Amino acid sequence: MKAARVFTTVDTHTGGNPTRTVISGLPKLQGETMAEKMLHMQKEYDWIRTLLMYEPRGHDVMSGALVVEPCHPEADVGVIYIETGGYLPMCGHDTIGLCTALVETGMIPVSEPLTRLKLDTPAGLVEVDIEVEQGKAKEVSFTNIPAFLYKQDVTVTVEGIGPVTCDLAYGGNFYAITDARALGLELVPANAATIVDTAVRIRKAINQAVEVVHPAKPFIRGLTHVEFYTNPSTQGADVKNTVVVPPGGIDRSPCGTGTSAKLATLFAKGQIGIGEPFVHESIVGSLFTGTVLATAEEGGLQAVVTRIAGSAWLTGKHTIFYHPEDELAHGFLLIPAATDH
Incomplete structure (x- = not known):
């Protein structure tokens, strides 16, 4: 036919x-x-x-x-x-x-x-x-477009887990940047189901408790992604991350906009400077390199301009x-x- x-x-x-x-x-x-x-x-x-x-x-x-x-x-x-x-x-x-x-x-x-x-x-x-x-x-x-730390140290009560503290940041999408070590969560492929379940619970709790809206582009609203981080597994990497995307899957890459959001968070906390390279590792060991190029302003919030690099096939x-x-x-x-x- x-x-x-x-x-x-x-x-x-x-x-x-x-x-x-x-x-x-x-x-x-x-x-x-x-x-x-x-x-x-x-x-x-x-x-x-x-x-x-x-x-x-x-x-x-x-x-x-x-x-x-x-x-x-x-x-x-x-x-x-x-x-x-x-x-x-x-x-x-x-x-x-x-x-x-x-x-x-x-x-x-x-x-x-x-x-x-x-x-x-x-x-x-x-x-x-x-x-x-x-x-x-x-x-x-x-x-990338300007990235920024939206809210720092947000604590929500998550069903089945209890209190969880994370930073809400924007890098092209909104992320809940969450320390996996504090949750006893190992970021390895064998834990994929647990990682997704935990992220979905955190995302739901944040969206119920916090209004998340881009200050200059109100059509961008709601927390969509949860970004867990831990110590790196690959030589040369600075941080290992795992991003859970909606409705409930794991990004196999280090996540480009998530890397921008992470850089914005690190910069706002004084943990990285302009021009300092940052290597982000994914759950499967692939790498992106990110750099803060300059400061910026987005809807009244301090922001940063970042550059992200990687390869595709x-x-x-x-x-x-x-x-x-x-x-x-x-x-x-x-x-x-x-x-x-």
Whole structure:
């Protein structure tokens, strides 16, 4: 039977976490800003997100980048970030995966040894440097939108756990940055189920107790991610982290926007300085490097501009068919949807 819609994607992984870059098949989205286009996508075409992210074509931590026309006059490419749990104003590992796909499939003009791009994202304009060697994107680094410590030392009572203290920080998404050692939580793959369960409980408690709203972009609201940290396992790393994304999956990468949020927190506490390199390790041992470039101000809060670097690999190119007659056409999940943000 002929498909009603066809989507073409280029898939990559960044530090073990997937990005599905959608390069054709998308509808024309309305809006004068990328945030408006994201909201239009969410309202009118969310079935495309679930088709591409959910099973049987995706899985509980599938993530993606929709390539669209930019709105910002300085931007080269517009992008909307999607995942199993919904929409993201900004995503670091997806930015690295997207730019790797754009370079290595020839979708943009490439200059060696350095290709520069400006991405129009719902969170703002993001400048990207791509180190290219013989057509391969060796490393992608991006200057993120301003990151900031939102609330320090927030203590909430978590069901089944008790009092938990964390820092709430923004790096493109809101994070509850939580010391795993204080919870007796070892950040290893064998503990994945416990890590997710603990994070979901913490996220729910925070969203019930604390109003979390971006001071300059009120469409960004609610705590979405929980970022546990502990001592590093890999030589050269400064901190090991594990980020739980909505509705309840573990980021395999060190998490780009989570690294920005961590840097903002460390800087606000006087634990890192401008220009000091910071190496972030993931639960699977992959690494991102982050640096605070400068201070900034965001909606009346002290913020920092950070630069995050990592690498991605192409894993495949896919043609995905949509058949409305298929009773599972819009996909399904075997985990509960997140309803607490």
